[in-house]
Amino acid sequence: MDKKNKIYITDLDHTFLRTDQSISDFSAKVWNELSKDSILSVATARSFQKTHDFLNKLHLHAPMILLDGTMVVTPEKKLIDLKLINKELGDAVIAEGAKFGIYPFIISLKDMELNESFNVPTTLNLYQKGVLNNYAGDPRLRVHEQIRAEEMNLKIVYFGQLDTLKPLTEHLQKTFSDALEYKLSPEKYSDGWFLTVLHPEGDKAHALKKVAEYLGRDTQEMTVFGDSINDIGMFKLAGTSVAVSNALDEVKEVADIILSHSNDEDAVAKYLHKTTQHK
Structure with a gap:
């Protein structure tokens, strides 16, 4: 994996997805353009199939963190990590x-x-x-x-x-x-x-480490986006943590950046678009 490729990992619900659980054409366009020379993926409480359905119009090539971090899997269903409760x-x-x-x-x-x-x-x-x-x-x-x-x-x-x-x-x-x-x-x-x-290691923080290992990179090289309690662990690990404006106060307290826009205003895509413009 090219060390120059930037890595962006976003939560879905109330972060990248709009409240009606849709993805705007603007968000899809920005994501797909940036994915040409950056690594983009998701960290979500959603399952593989639900995530796949939501992201069917996005170019996704990196491992996904699913079900709160209990599973790390590629879009092609190659299982990287799994943490189960017996x-x-x-x-x-x-x-x-x-x-x-x-x-x-x-x-x-x-x-x-x-x-x-x-x-x-x-x-x-x-x-x-x-x-x-x-x-x-x-x-x-x-x-x-x-x-x-x-x-x-x-x-x-x-x-x-x-x-x-x-x-x-x-x-x-x-x-x-x-x-x-x-x-x-x-x-x-x-x-x-x-x-x-x-599982005690079934959260987004532990999963983020697994993604970093798989990519041969460090979590400090990653930019992550989120809004809720289950995002806090990966916020503390990532090099840059970004909270949408509608994030919980507890999440904003640990974020490096708090966006002025909400998930319904394409907050993540607008941040990524600025990144694209200033490469």
Whole structure:
């Protein structure tokens, strides 16, 4: 890989994607032009298939960080890194969550072809029902009367109110300590919150290191973009971290640059366009 090629890695939701989850023609044009002599990729909570669908009009040649960092994979489905929660630990998390009257969504791998299973319980709160509205007809969806972990679990996700999820987070941290990673964040598509439980090395920071190793580069050579809690780790590792104007305050506090535009104003593309103009 040419050492002169600059590296840009962006979050998708509320960062590169607009709120309606679209990519503007301007953003696509800027990305594709810059990709001719730079390395561009994504770091997202989204799955391989969802990411592939979103980015179908973009030129993408570098490894992608997916599912909060649990998976690093090339666009051609070459797996670079995978961090899973085993079934025993996953079932233990579910049992502890049940004490709080809440059951999670579980995103798992069905096979090493990276086919996913999106497992949901029949006992749902209003926030979970709202999230599921976006997954009507999704072929990955599996509904379980008694939800259990699978053999290869990528992430366990709880949606609900802060007054439920904050004590649950504290309880899980006390119970499982550093055997897991816990990220509690506001849900920007609603007024709820979500708690993502991951393998302790299944976050964007660890994944960014894997991408750097694969490219034969250093994370200090990278520019990253984001808006939410799960971006903070990679912000601290990258040479340049850039927050969109709609980013959470916690993210802006650790960002090197805070953009004056939001995701709905093509903030990342406008920054990249300036980079193109000043090469």
